Amino acid sequence: MTTESLLPIVQRALAHAKRPAIVEPGGRFTYGDLLNASANVAATLTAECGQLDQGRVAYLVPPGCIYAAVQWGVWRAGGVGVPMAPSHPARELAYILDDADPAAIIAHASFLDSVERLATNRGVPVFTAQALMRHRDDGWRDPDVGVDDRALMVYTSGTTGTPKGVVTTHANIEAQVRSLVEAWEWTEEDRILHVLPLDHVHGIVNALSCALWSGASCHVLPDFDARKVWERFAEGDLSLFMAVPTIYTKLIGAWQEGSDEDKMRWSGGAKKLRLMVSGSAALPVRTLERWREITGQTLLERYGMTEIGMALSNPLRGERVPGHVGTPLPGVEIRQVDEAGQVQDSTQGPGELEVRGPGVFLEYWRRPDETAAAFNEGWFRTGDVAVVHHGQFRLLGRASIDILKSGGYKVSALEIEELFREHPQVCDCAVVAIDDPEWGDLVCAALVLEPGSSLDPFELRRWSKELLASYKVPRRMMVLDELPRNTMGKVTKPAISDLFRAAELGEADPDKG
Ligand code: MLC
Ligand code: AMP
Numbered sequence: 474m475t476t477e478s479l480l481p482i483v484q485r486a487l488a489h490a491k492r493p494a495i496v497e498p499g500g501r502f503t504y505g506d507l508l509n510a511s512a513n514v515a516a517t518l519t520a521e522c523g524q525l526d527q528g529r530v531a532y533l534v535p536p537g538c539i540y541a542a543v544q545w546g547v548w549r550a551g552g553v554g555v556p557m558a559p560s561h562p563a564r565e566l567a568y569i570l571d572d573a574d575p576a577a578i579i580a581h582a583s584f585l586d587s588v589e590r591l592a593t594n595r596g597v598p599v600f601t602a603q604a605l606m607r608h609r610d611d612g613w614r615d616p617d618v619g620v621d622d623r624a625l626m627v628y629t630s631g632t633t634g635t636p637k638g639v640v641t642t643h644a645n646i647e648a649q650v651r652s653l654v655e656a657w658e659w660t661e662e663d664r665i666l667h668v669l670p671l672d673h674v675h676g677i678v679n680a681l682s683c684a685l686w687s688g689a690s691c692h693v694l695p696d697f698d699a700r701k702v703w704e705r706f707a708e709g710d711l712s713l714f715m716a717v718p719t720i721y722t723k724l725i726g727a728w729q730e731g732s733d734e735d736k737m738r739w740s741g742g743a744k745k746l747r748l749m750v751s752g753s754a755a756l757p758v759r760t761l762e763r764w765r766e767i768t769g770q771t772l773l774e775r776y777g778m779t780e781i782g783m784a785l786s787n788p789l790r791g792e793r794v795p796g797h798v799g800t801p802l803p804g805v806e807i808r809q810v811d812e813a814g815q816v817q818d819s820t821q822g823p824g825e826l827e828v829r830g831p832g833v834f835l836e837y838w839r840r841p842d843e844t845a846a847a848f849n850e851g852w853f854r855t856g857d858v859a860v861v862h863h864g865q866f867r868l869l870g871r872a873s874i875d876i877l878k879s880g881g882y883k884v885s886a887l888e889i890e891e892l893f894r895e896h897p898q899v900c901d902c903a904v905v906a907i908d909d910p911e912w913g914d915l916v917c918a919a920l921v922l923e924p925g926s927s928l929d930p931f932e933l934r935r936w937s938k939e940l941l942a943s944y945k946v947p948r949r950m951m952v953l954d955e956l957p958r959n960t961m962g963k964v965t966k967p968a969i970s971d972l973f974r975a976a977e978l979g980e981a982d983p984d985k986g
Contacts, residue, residue: 480548519613667692879916903918
């Protein structure tokens, strides 16, 4: 293999050819296998589609060896990876395909039929991942892929209603990975248990790419199952685990239901890991404390975002302060601004965080105006408000009431409202969050129905489940005669949240659809 044109992450794998890269139930890939399989994917894609030259390639592949081969294959062919979630309904996948405008789609064999149905009217060729991996082309040579070429496009909800493609270059991803590898001292000896979805940066960058960059092994459980995670901890061979707070809450719940013997084995195994990380949403202090009681592990909380990778982290060594997200990671610059976008001193109290550095994304796909609006003099505007206490950042919340986080997934209230307004019997709708110990934000929808409609919220929930990713489907629904508004006629969302909170406390009788 000629190595001079290889992407750095691929080049590094040559040194680990015999070591395990991905281990999944029923299968494993060494780095050598990953290099071969991804070369085959790249060779066939190029043979069938021509030089990709930053063309998008969407893929619907569950986490595991095949996913890694497809992602690397797309990169090695000079394409931009567009990961899609196997759990998403057709409408969400169709939106991504229409927006990303891919040159090709790769489907795991088990999703081939549904992907072909989506691709038919769009004239996009569909390839089966397993078939691409098997193809052999001994004459294949990696083309020169520039580090500033686009590499990945991850869809994220925003304040504008429809999800946007966040485009990062190879150099951006490398910077994000190098920062975490340095801060959390990844080595080839590490073994991470991977339970996160692979259409978001937490799973793609922090867990999978850091492992593969380091020559470590990534042990994948494709679907989160709390007992299976505990059993895996109990095997005692893992060194790292990364998850969202909801996963830790679910693990604590499962531990509590275990037998005394289970609890002892599970806790004993979990104690052996060198690092457990929480992020993507606020980690409640009581979860951190309970986790420490059960496992002896003090979770390391960090803060990041799809557009920037990770920005702030508690230390690997040294005190981790509960309720705080630490200090800037290597290579990341952070500043705080006031509501007018003016830079403020960290002693001046709460301010919006702005981030600059080589990990910050390139653009929102085909949205130059929104890309420009996302920056303030070259600094990315996160929309997150924080204060600094004793040199440590503490997040206070989002600048926008319309961005929610449920189970670590970002949810746009406006996107859900727009969908509900399309229902013929819904006249108006407002989506809000209330705090929930398990999900972080619980997505709640207040609805005003068309006159005379007797639509049942259960029915509406069923309808929305067919159309929305499961984490966007409101968990609580309430029918109101009208939405509360202020004197300017603007819907007062805090008042709606209060109604749902009161209902949770049994002070009203909403329909918990
Ligand atoms: C699943 N459900 C959710 C949900 N996930 N509802 C609300 N919010 C969510 N996040 C629904 C299911 O459809 C089901 O609905 C019900 O909840 C119970 O399902 P479950 O089987 O108990 O849940 P599970 O499938 O185990 O999923 C929970 C989870 C998952 C926490 C494992 O949500 C998850 O993987 N979250 C991680 C998201 C993530 O990686 N975020 C990172 C974004 S990047 P019903 O109606 O059928 O009962 C980022 C940057 C950064 O944020 O800083 O990292
Ligand atoms: P996403 O847009 O899906 O990448 O989610 C990024 C958002 O998740 C950030 O803007 C924060 O609002 C939130 N987030 C990430 N990590 C944390 C954390 N440790 N505490 C609180 N919120 C977080």
